[in-house]
Amino acid sequence: MATNANHKPGTGGSGSNGQPFLRIQQVVKQFGDAVAVDGVSLDIAKGEIFALLGSSGCGKSTLLRMLAGFETPTSGQILLQGQDLVRLPPNERPVNMMFQSYALFPHMTVWDNVAFGLRRDGLPKDEIATQVDKMLALVQLTQYAKRKPHQLSGGQQQRVALARSLAKKPQLLLLDEPLGALDKKLRERTQLELVDIIHQVGVTCVMVTHDQEEAMTMASRIGVMSQGQILQVGRPGDIYETPNCKFVADFIGSVNLFKGQLTVDEAAHVVIDSPECRHYVSHGITGTLGMEAHVAVRPEKIGIQVAAPTAADYDNAAEVGFNVARGTIRGLAYLGSSTTYHVALPSGMVVKVTKANDARHDEVTLAQGDEVHVWWWGSDVVVLTQ
Amino acid sequence: MSAHVSTAAPAASRWLDRVVARLGRKFVIGVPMAFLLAVFALPFLVVFKISVSETEGVRFLDLLTWVDGMLQLKLRFSNYLYILFEDALYLEAYLSSIKYAALTTVICLFIGYPFAYFMARSRPEARPALLMLVMLPFWTSFLLRVYAWKMLLADNGVFNNIALALGLLDEPLKIMHTPFSLTLGMVYTYLPFMVLPLYANLVKMDIRLLEAALDLGATPWQAFWRITVPLSKGGIVAGALLVFIPCVGEFVIPELLGGPQTLMIGRVLWDEFFANNDWPMAASVAVVMVLLIIVPLALFNKYQAEQSAGGRA
Numbered sequence: 001m002a003t004n005a006n007h008k009p010g011t012g013g014s015g016s017n018g019q020p021f022l023r024i025q026q027v028v029k030q031f032g033d034a035v036a037v038d039g040v041s042l043d044i045a046k047g048e049i050f051a052l053l054g055s056s057g058c059g060k061s062t063l064l065r066m067l068a069g070f071e072t073p074t075s076g077q078i079l080l081q082g083q084d085l086v087r088l089p090p091n092e093r094p095v096n097m098m099f100q101s102y103a104l105f106p107h108m109t110v111w112d113n114v115a116f117g118l119r120r121d122g123l124p125k126d127e128i129a130t131q132v133d134k135m136l137a138l139v140q141l142t143q144y145a146k147r148k149p150h151q152l153s154g155g156q157q158q159r160v161a162l163a164r165s166l167a168k169k170p171q172l173l174l175l176d177e178p179l180g181a182l183d184k185k186l187r188e189r190t191q192l193e194l195v196d197i198i199h200q201v202g203v204t205c206v207m208v209t210h211d212q213e214e215a216m217t218m219a220s221r222i223g224v225m226s227q228g229q230i231l232q233v234g235r236p237g238d239i240y241e242t243p244n245c246k247f248v249a250d251f252i253g254s255v256n257l258f259k260g261q262l263t264v265d266e267a268a269h270v271v272i273d274s275p276e277c278r279h280y281v282s283h284g285i286t287g288t289l290g291m292e293a294h295v296a297v298r299p300e301k302i303g304i305q306v307a308a309p310t311a312a313d314y315d316n317a318a319e320v321g322f323n324v325a326r327g328t329i330r331g332l333a334y335l336g337s338s339t340t341y342h343v344a345l346p347s348g349m350v351v352k353v354t355k356a357n358d359a360r361h362d363e364v365t366l367a368q369g370d371e372v373h374v375w376w377w378g379s380d381v382v383v384l385t386q
Numbered sequence: 387m388s389a390h391v392s393t394a395a396p397a398a399s400r401w402l403d404r405v406v407a408r409l410g411r412k413f414v415i416g417v418p419m420a421f422l423l424a425v426f427a428l429p430f431l432v433v434f435k436i437s438v439s440e441t442e443g444v445r446f447l448d449l450l451t452w453v454d455g456m457l458q459l460k461l462r463f464s465n466y467l468y469i470l471f472e473d474a475l476y477l478e479a480y481l482s483s484i485k486y487a488a489l490t491t492v493i494c495l496f497i498g499y500p501f502a503y504f505m506a507r508s509r510p511e512a513r514p515a516l517l518m519l520v521m522l523p524f525w526t527s528f529l530l531r532v533y534a535w536k537m538l539l540a541d542n543g544v545f546n547n548i549a550l551a552l553g554l555l556d557e558p559l560k561i562m563h564t565p566f567s568l569t570l571g572m573v574y575t576y577l578p579f580m581v582l583p584l585y586a587n588l589v590k591m592d593i594r595l596l597e598a599a600l601d602l603g604a605t606p607w608q609a610f611w612r613i614t615v616p617l618s619k620g621g622i623v624a625g626a627l628l629v630f631i632p633c634v635g636e637f638v639i640p641e642l643l644g645g646p647q648t649l650m651i652g653r654v655l656w657d658e659f660f661a662n663n664d665w666p667m668a669a670s671v672a673v674v675m676v677l678l679i680i681v682p683l684a685l686f687n688k689y690q691a692e693q694s695a696g697g698r699a
Binding site for chain 1 (some may be wrong): 482592594596597598599600601602603604605608612615616
């Protein structure tokens with residue numbers, strides 16, 4: 001992804017003075033008996049775009065609302081540059097939020113919407129005017145200043161909302177499903193625009209989204225949330241390639257999960273036996289014999305062909321006879337850039353295989369009902385124990 | 387030949403469909419139009435005709451007459467001139483009506499707005515009960531309730547008796563038949579008409595707009611004045627008109643709770659019709675009153691038209 005080159009590396013949150021810019025510590029939020037946020041701790045570095053990713057009801061929005069000040073944590077601390085945010089009401093926090101579906105003031109013009117926050121600070125008129133004009137120029141809406149929000153398209157409204165939330169130069173910018181209200185084509189274009197503007201302004205940003213593509217495109221680091229807890233924090237690539245649990249592996253992209261038991265534990269490799277196949281894994285696994293483990297393989301990392309794979313097909317010749325299964329093609333979907341095959345194994349499990357269509361009609365075409373081998377490299381799998 | 391017929395038939399039926407649809411639309415709009423025509427426009431024209439008629443005894447003369455080959459239209463405007471220029475009583479009564487109606491409207495707004503706001507912000511499951519409380523007075527006769535105030539406010543009424551018994555007063559306070567009792571009665575009666583449109587407006591408001599205002603540094607008080615109040619303008623205008631318009635022509639409450647200082651136009655109208663039996667004069671008074679009410683109504687319509695032209699309803 002092109003934008004990731006621009007990202008400041010996720011440093012795990014420590015700032016120049018050793019103190020994280022934003023520290024969320026053991027934050028819990030309960031609504032009655034329901035625990036919405038369950039002991040979340042996070043450090044976020046200055047200038048970072050951090051995405052909280054999860055399905056609806058996972059607590060990500062509640063966490064964001066606690067940062068904005070609309071909810072008070074039941075327990076725990078939120079520190080922005082060492083300053084305790086929890087005790088400040090929302091209007092006194094150096095934090096601004098871009099709301100889901102924008103919450104633009106319908107009775108005010110675009111200009112007045114952007115000026116609203118500056119006016120509350122009692123700035124001199126010409127200073128307000130300069131800043132508003134600068135913000136409108138930043139989001140390329142100068143010629144729409146006199147319009148009312150309902151006279152704008154969805155994409156323009158989104159930019160007004162962004163300009164409004166940036167106008168006060170907040171230390172922390174919160175984005176709640178920033179592009180959720182836009183259609184797919186526009187969303188893809190806007191993601192990059194938005195990242196560009198945030199980097200131009202240099203503001204630290206926490207966003208909430210349920211859209212993994214959006215999170216991966218925009219964020220330098222992602223925290224995957226489920227049931228009020230953060231399961232994994234990492235750069236987009238880390239989360240995709242080395243998920244730390246079944247939930248994350250399954251939530252980000254699609255994955256084939258083989259459930260098996262550790263049967264061989266040698267110094268250089270382990271073998272995990274599942275009903276479908278024997279897995280030979282040579283990297284960084286330790287465990288006890290007989291323990292249960294899941295082997296996760298991404299669809300695009302699996303090869304598919306009629307003939308059985310040979311030593312030449314693996315990166316490690318020792319894997320021959322392992323990491324392979326036979327099955328029947330149950331269905332296939334030609335998606336243009338790739339083709340997805342659903343291969344039914346004798347155990348009943350269906351393996352998903354994605355094959356890039358990187359050349360035109362260059363291979364024997366596989367068809368539904370064909371008997372095939374599916375195989376993968378041991379170095380491409382992730383072993384998950386939880 | 388047969389092909390020709392088969393295409394013509396659907397075309398004809400399509401044409402019929404269109405005509406039916408157009409007529410249907412006209413009919414739907416036509417029903418309320420006809421209703422308004424029958425119960426407002428026609429009676430108003432009759433009243434207007436009476437107001438400009440000459441009388442001969444108890445008989446109204448025709449406006450249009452055919453005399454010696456001349457078609458004559460006689461409109462007698464002397465009543466209007468009398469109302470407007472000769473007897474100050476009428477203008478005073480109009481002004482007094484407008485004054486009390488305006489006062490009632492303002493007080494209703496100040497009581498009704500917090501009331502409606504509270505209802506709109508209360509838990510959704512509590513709202514129907516609160517709404518019921520607002521409507522509850524309608525379950526008893528309006529006349530009965532106004533009479534009840536008479537009992538409460540009279541010189542030997544409940545308030546005075548309690549105050550005397552408690553030693554708060556040495557002699558009964560004169561509350562009845564004062565501007566106070568009149569205004570109290572009107573506010574009491576018309577408050578629901580202010581609360582209901584305000585509630586309907588406020589309950590629809592997007593709470594996130596207030597959160598956005600707070601987020602941008604507004605205090606809750608600023609958020610209220612800058613966001614909530616401007617956005618509830620439609621409710622305020624609707625409520626104000628629903629209170630103001632009937633208050634201007636109110637007859638029963640001034641009659642029962644008002645006094646000599648509070649002459650209102652409804653009373654004058656009654657007197658012209660039933661005491662003086664001067665129907666043309668009474669009709670003129672009524673026509674002027676209708677015009678007086680139509681002006682704010684027209685302003686409201688203009689405001690609404692601008693609002694819907696602005697695209698938000």
